[in-house]
Amino acid sequence: MTRVLRSIILVLFALALSTNLLKASEELAVADTVSPKKFNTGELIFDHIRDSYEWHVTTIAHTHIGIPLPVILYSQNSGFHVFMSSNFHHGTEEFNGFKIAAEGKYAKKVVEVLADGSEVRPWDFSITKNVVSLFVSVFLLLVIFLSVAKRYREKYDEAPKGLQGWIEPVLLFVRDDIAKPSIGNEKYEKYLPYLLTIFFFILINNILGLVPIFPGGANLTGNITVTLVLALFTFVITSLSGSRNYWVHMVNDPEIPLWLKFPVPLMPIVEIMGVFIKPFVLTIRLFANITAGHIVALGFYSLIFIFAEKSYFAAYGISVISITFTVFMSVLELLVAFIQAYVFTLLSALYIGLALEKHESHA
Amino acid sequence: MGLVMPDFGLFFWMLVTFSLLLWILKRFAWGPILKALSDRENLIVESLKSAENAKEEMKRLQSGNEKILREAVLEREKIVKEARDLKESIIRDARHEAGIEANKVLENARVTIERERVAAISDIKSLIANFSVEIAAKILEEKLADESRQKELVQNYIDKINLN
Numbered sequence: 374m375t376r377v378l379r380s381i382i383l384v385l386f387a388l389a390l391s392t393n394l395l396k397a398s399e400e401l402a403v404a405d406t407v408s409p410k411k412f413n414t415g416e417l418i419f420d421h422i423r424d425s426y427e428w429h430v431t432t433i434a435h436t437h438i439g440i441p442l443p444v445i446l447y448s449q450n451s452g453f454h455v456f457m458s459s460n461f462h463h464g465t466e467e468f469n470g471f472k473i474a475a476e477g478k479y480a481k482k483v484v485e486v487l488a489d490g491s492e493v494r495p496w497d498f499s500i501t502k503n504v505v506s507l508f509v510s511v512f513l514l515l516v517i518f519l520s521v522a523k524r525y526r527e528k529y530d531e532a533p534k535g536l537q538g539w540i541e542p543v544l545l546f547v548r549d550d551i552a553k554p555s556i557g558n559e560k561y562e563k564y565l566p567y568l569l570t571i572f573f574f575i576l577i578n579n580i581l582g583l584v585p586i587f588p589g590g591a592n593l594t595g596n597i598t599v600t601l602v603l604a605l606f607t608f609v610i611t612s613l614s615g616s617r618n619y620w621v622h623m624v625n626d627p628e629i630p631l632w633l634k635f636p637v638p639l640m641p642i643v644e645i646m647g648v649f650i651k652p653f654v655l656t657i658r659l660f661a662n663i664t665a666g667h668i669v670a671l672g673f674y675s676l677i678f679i680f681a682e683k684s685y686f687a688a689y690g691i692s693v694i695s696i697t698f699t700v701f702m703s704v705l706e707l708l709v710a711f712i713q714a715y716v717f718t719l720l721s722a723l724y725i726g727l728a729l730e731k732h733e734s735h736a
Numbered sequence: 737m738g739l740v741m742p743d744f745g746l747f748f749w750m751l752v753t754f755s756l757l758l759w760i761l762k763r764f765a766w767g768p769i770l771k772a773l774s775d776r777e778n779l780i781v782e783s784l785k786s787a788e789n790a791k792e793e794m795k796r797l798q799s800g801n802e803k804i805l806r807e808a809v810l811e812r813e814k815i816v817k818e819a820r821d822l823k824e825s826i827i828r829d830a831r832h833e834a835g836i837e838a839n840k841v842l843e844n845a846r847v848t849i850e851r852e853r854v855a856a857i858s859d860i861k862s863l864i865a866n867f868s869v870e871i872a873a874k875i876l877e878e879k880l881a882d883e884s885r886q887k888e889l890v891q892n893y894i895d896k897i898n899l900n
Contacts, residue, residue: 423739424746445745497745504749511757518765529772530779544769565770566762574757598742602750606758664739 412682414675422592422667423481424503426458426473430587437463440587442505446471448485448495458499471495503599506591510578518573547572547718555722556729564725567610571603572718579663579710583703594713595663597656604652607721612648615728623648651724655717662713666706673698868897 428440441459448454451470460468464475467486474484474492483499484492500508521537533541552561552568578599581589593599623644625634633640673695681688875890 419739424743497743498748499745500749501746503746507750507753511753514757515760518761518769522765522768525772526768529775541773545773548770548773562770566766567758569766570758570761574754596743596746597740598746599750601742602747602754606754660740 412675412678414672414679417675418668418671421590421671422595422664424501424596425481426461426483426499426501427463428502428505428587428591439463440505442502443500444471444483445498445500446483446485446495447498448493450485450487450493454495502591503593503596506578506581506588506593507599509588510574510581510593513581514573514577543572544569551715551719551722555719555726557726560729564610564614564722567606568718568722571606571721572714575603575659575717576710576714579713580707582663582667583706583710592664592667594659595667597660600656600659603659603717604655607655607724608649608652610721611651611724611728614725616731618731619728651720655720659713659717662709666702666709670699670702670706673702864897 426444427442430438430440432438441457444454444456444458444460446454454469454471456468460466461473464473464481466472471483471485474480474482477492479492479494482494483497485495486492517536517540521540524534524537547569548561548565551572552565555561556564575594578594582592582594584590624638624641626640626644629640676695677688677692680691871893875893
């Protein structure tokens with residue numbers, strides 16, 4: 374039912390831009406008679422920000438338009454299974470003993486239904502909406518940067534042109550304002566490729582997340598798994614490049630009074646926790662910022678439908694406000710897209726810089 | 737809760753894809769791009785430096801030119817002076833040579849004249865001797881008759897002989 378309502382979102386969005394309000398309102402009235410179920414804002418929003426086994430594009434009346442994606446499973450009971458998610462018929466049917474759980478611990482995930490009726494979760498390597506979005510963004514990144522690199526290789530002594538002109542200032546910003554001050558002029562070159570990769574990866578996915586139609590619209594950088602992997606990369610690089618001084622100071626910082634280290638090793642515990650808190654914070658910050666942006670934008674849209682349940686006129690009235698706010702939010706989110714990419718990269722660079730720090734710089 | 741629980745499948749794909757992306761971009765994009773950027777920066781720094789150097793060189797060349805010009809003027813003056821000196825010395829030498837030559841000619845003339853004079857004198861002497869003999873003969877012829885007369889005549893002649 375929410376899909377029906379989401380199609381109405383699209384219709385209304387078009388309405389806001391067209392002057393043919395009267396005719397459309399009749400259509401809307403018709404649409405409403407077939408969807409008497411109450412509008413559920415939470416479900417709409419969560420459907421959007423959650424990963425899914427098919428890429429739902431839109432629903433017009435009762436026809437779903439979506440791209441089925443491959444489901445790849447390894448079950449301890451029945452081995453490997455590869456099939457298209459369209460076999461589930463949007464989660465309504467079972468297939469080969471697998472189904473999408475409607476509720477419970479594994480809600481909206483593929484589970485295997487055992488003979489006794491219990492549900493177990495198999496190893497799930499499915500190419501979900503987020504995985505496709507990941508591939509799309511990686512493809513875009515490769516196309517952009519390999520073509521830019523080609524031009525740099527051919528004509529490095531000329532002024533930047535076209536795409537190169539867009540990339541170069543950002544690239545120089547990451548190099549001169551993030552990497553150099555955080556890591557130091559001698560060692561930054563080793564870490565610059567990683568910093569540039571995370572910066573542009575996060576940026577392009579943040580922006581793709583703001584594009585409402587396929588291939589954008591997936592909430593990739595607002596997915597905790599993705600931000601966790603990015604933070605793990607920073608964590609591993611930080612830990613591997615940690616100087617002796619970094620580890621020594623962690624367990625026994627000579628500047629901290631003895632009573633804080635012995636007999637209860639209070640500061641060492643705090644310091645060691647800090648090592649793990651840093652990537653955790655990176656994970657949460659990016660995830661929360663991007664997800665929150667999506668939730669707020671969708672919340673404003675939902676206002677229209679909440680009011681529509683009371684009165685159509687109220688819905689029309691509120692739609693003006695909703696759309697204004699959503700446009701405003703989108704612009705704000707565009708800013709956030711850059712800021713979060715910047716913050717993640719800057720913090721990663723700072724953590725690496727801290728790990729590399731020699732004793733002298735403490736003074 | 738589903739929202740904050742990491743998902744295994746996505747974790748796997750993200751790890752693999754991001755690692756590949758990092759490797760490919762590092763190898764084929766960041767490497768060449770960053771190298772090109774630093775190359776370009778070096779090129780600009782070097783170009784500015786070489787422009788500065790060229791300016792310095794130009795200045796040096798200019799001052800060098802002036803020095804050369806000054807030297808050329810001095811050189812010219814020196815050459816002109818030398819030429820003048822040479823001319824004067826040639827004239828002087830020529831004059832000197834001519835004097836010597838003239839003296840030589842005069843000397844020769846003098847020697848010749850002397851020789852001729854001596855020869856003439858000896859000729860005259862021999863002539864006088866002959867005359868004397870002839871006179872003597874004549875006197876002898878004329879005066880031999882008259883003794884006194886002879887004597888007078890001889891005396892007369894002898895008086896007349898003048899050895900100018």
